[in-house]
Amino acid sequence: MDFNTGNTAFMLVATSLVMFMTPGLAFFYGGLVGKKGVLTIMMQSFVSLGITTILWVTVGYSLCFSGDIGGIIGNLDMAFLRGISIHDSLSPTNNIPVLVFVAYQMMFAVITPALITGAFAERVRFKAYIIFQIAWLLLVYFPFTHMVWGGGILAQWGVLDFAGGIVVHATAGMAALASVFFVGKRQMKATEPHSVPLIAIGTAILWFGWYGFNAGSELRVDSVTALAFLNTDISASFAAIVWLAMEWKTTGKPKFVGLLTGAVAGLATITPAAGFVDMKTAALIGCIASIVCFKAIGLKNKMNWDDALDVWGVHGVGGIAGVVLLGIFGSSAINGSGSDGLIYGGTHFFLVEVGAVAFASIYAFVISYGLLHLIDKITPVRVDAHDQETGLDVVLHGETAYFM
Template structure:
């Protein structure tokens, strides 16, 4: 098929937007932690770009999009090193296959980075790097194969969720958000709560950074969702509009919950509502009408705002609410498709509210449960093994003093000169004791 320059340009721009989301996530997460651990939180996201990027080239793309082995995993040798995808004949659907490789690489990177928010302030950086690499290989790559590898797209046969169950996941509600949320829950259970969790205030140290990160995430998410159309077409246009509407309504819903529950709306709530709405619309961006996107956003904002407080009741320290926003929001969006999918959309599926029966809802439930269960179980086992072999957690004294200095020999904010500069300025100012004479 002849290469479409317009579609190729859109996918490559979208890939760049999705890659930008990981630094945006670093800011979002970094602002939410205490000042003594902000650098550690930021680099946990950024290092995923290195670890996953290299693995993706070596064999990750092949594991996800290579010829399927029983619908479970792609053949790791099909595209190892990506040398097979060079040249004018390496194309798919009017795109150079390498453009698709880059687009999906950015998805894999942010999926891994998302998990880090559950273990803020207390995980060894070396342990995180090892965990991130292994988790990408044994959890994300298989789940992405199940969901994203459609038959006759890159290879002849793909994953079982996309092709056998037939669940709809347009841009990663299951493969990325439910997957990362379930993994975050398992990792938080194994590593345990922060010192003082539930007793000592652990407020975000920089809400300006949080809101900036949320804005970058929303901006990049237009590439995340609309780019998943793999072309500049009507599917991309609907996904773009839905990606505007769902977080807008989720933002309002979250603030409403805060206002009624706490007596005031917060900037942290606004940022969290935006992300919850983005997560909710991700699987449904091509299958619901704009009004459906508003409904999904309202549901995601409402339910996620209520869910984030449950960690204090059950005693599981999901530090930055990866479970409450990404797992819960991913479930909301994935299951909502079974009710709100409209046959008038490019996807053409019909949910319960459009006379489609229970078949689609059943497929959505099966797809979500399969990814959730696999991710939680395998992540839990991986975390237990790593904790036994290398130890996941920094010593208590390091956590209390601040993980940035101990793990990275750096501090985000150098305040050592503030007092000295203030004294110097104060002593250098001469204050007259009598009014100055005015000369004519």
């Protein structure tokens, strides 16, 4: 088989960029927590590279992209990547190796459960997290990947999600909120991020990697790839500056962490729509992203929810908002594989998008809370007050990030 070498090379780069996002997330979260929990939160991201890869090649890819059981999940015909030859192409119209697609989708699976960890930072035992991660992938991420991207029931209903507003951000964000309610508040809260430079490094890596996340989701190089790439940057940039302005007005000072948080909100919100809207709409989505996520974090603070690193407010609310905005502004004139949103007369498409993201959000919340409850019966999920005060790096891992 003669593969399209240009598309294959591009997708290998995109896969590498998405992989790089997980270490980027580790740096981003690592800077936001207190110095006694840096290694713990970073390890929760890095361990997903190993665990999720093992789960993906054994059963994950098959459950997402092989066969169909009730429109909800795939089958195990391709377990251990059985039946996939190194010579197989993805499709007659997309002549890249199937193995490249396997690797690309695997990197999405790696980062998604890692997103959740920011919500319960400095409170959860490592063993419980490992069990939760595996069970969550099997019961939440794999089914929704199949339903949306694997030809399942949501795809059959016409649901679109260019790069993961439903599959990644809405599910992870609502799982984060469920975990906040289950584990409760921290005994010892860090009043400020311990390392803003680490947050900046993490944001830079995430922003860079997001080009592979969004542009790579076209799975080849064409005009939609270029559009998704540029829309990603436009949304992030507008969101960053709008957040900076809002926080400047609120606090009287321009905050660097606010600028960085706004950029991530813009990245998360454009994700489902990146290849389905024009550039002016991407700018509008970036502005809306900052406003709704900023307000969501304000609500969280008012309600006294201890979402330590604002996973729900940024990723959950951003992902949900992005799907709704796709339902409003999507245009088949921009992308022939897309659908017209509400402003173009696509009432049905709008309702399908809203229904799908509502279903995914409720399902992810309920299953995640239930999983934590069951896991707590097997092994304690939450660390006690003494361990929180001592610091999870020392208590759980016997290591420290800094030597004083």
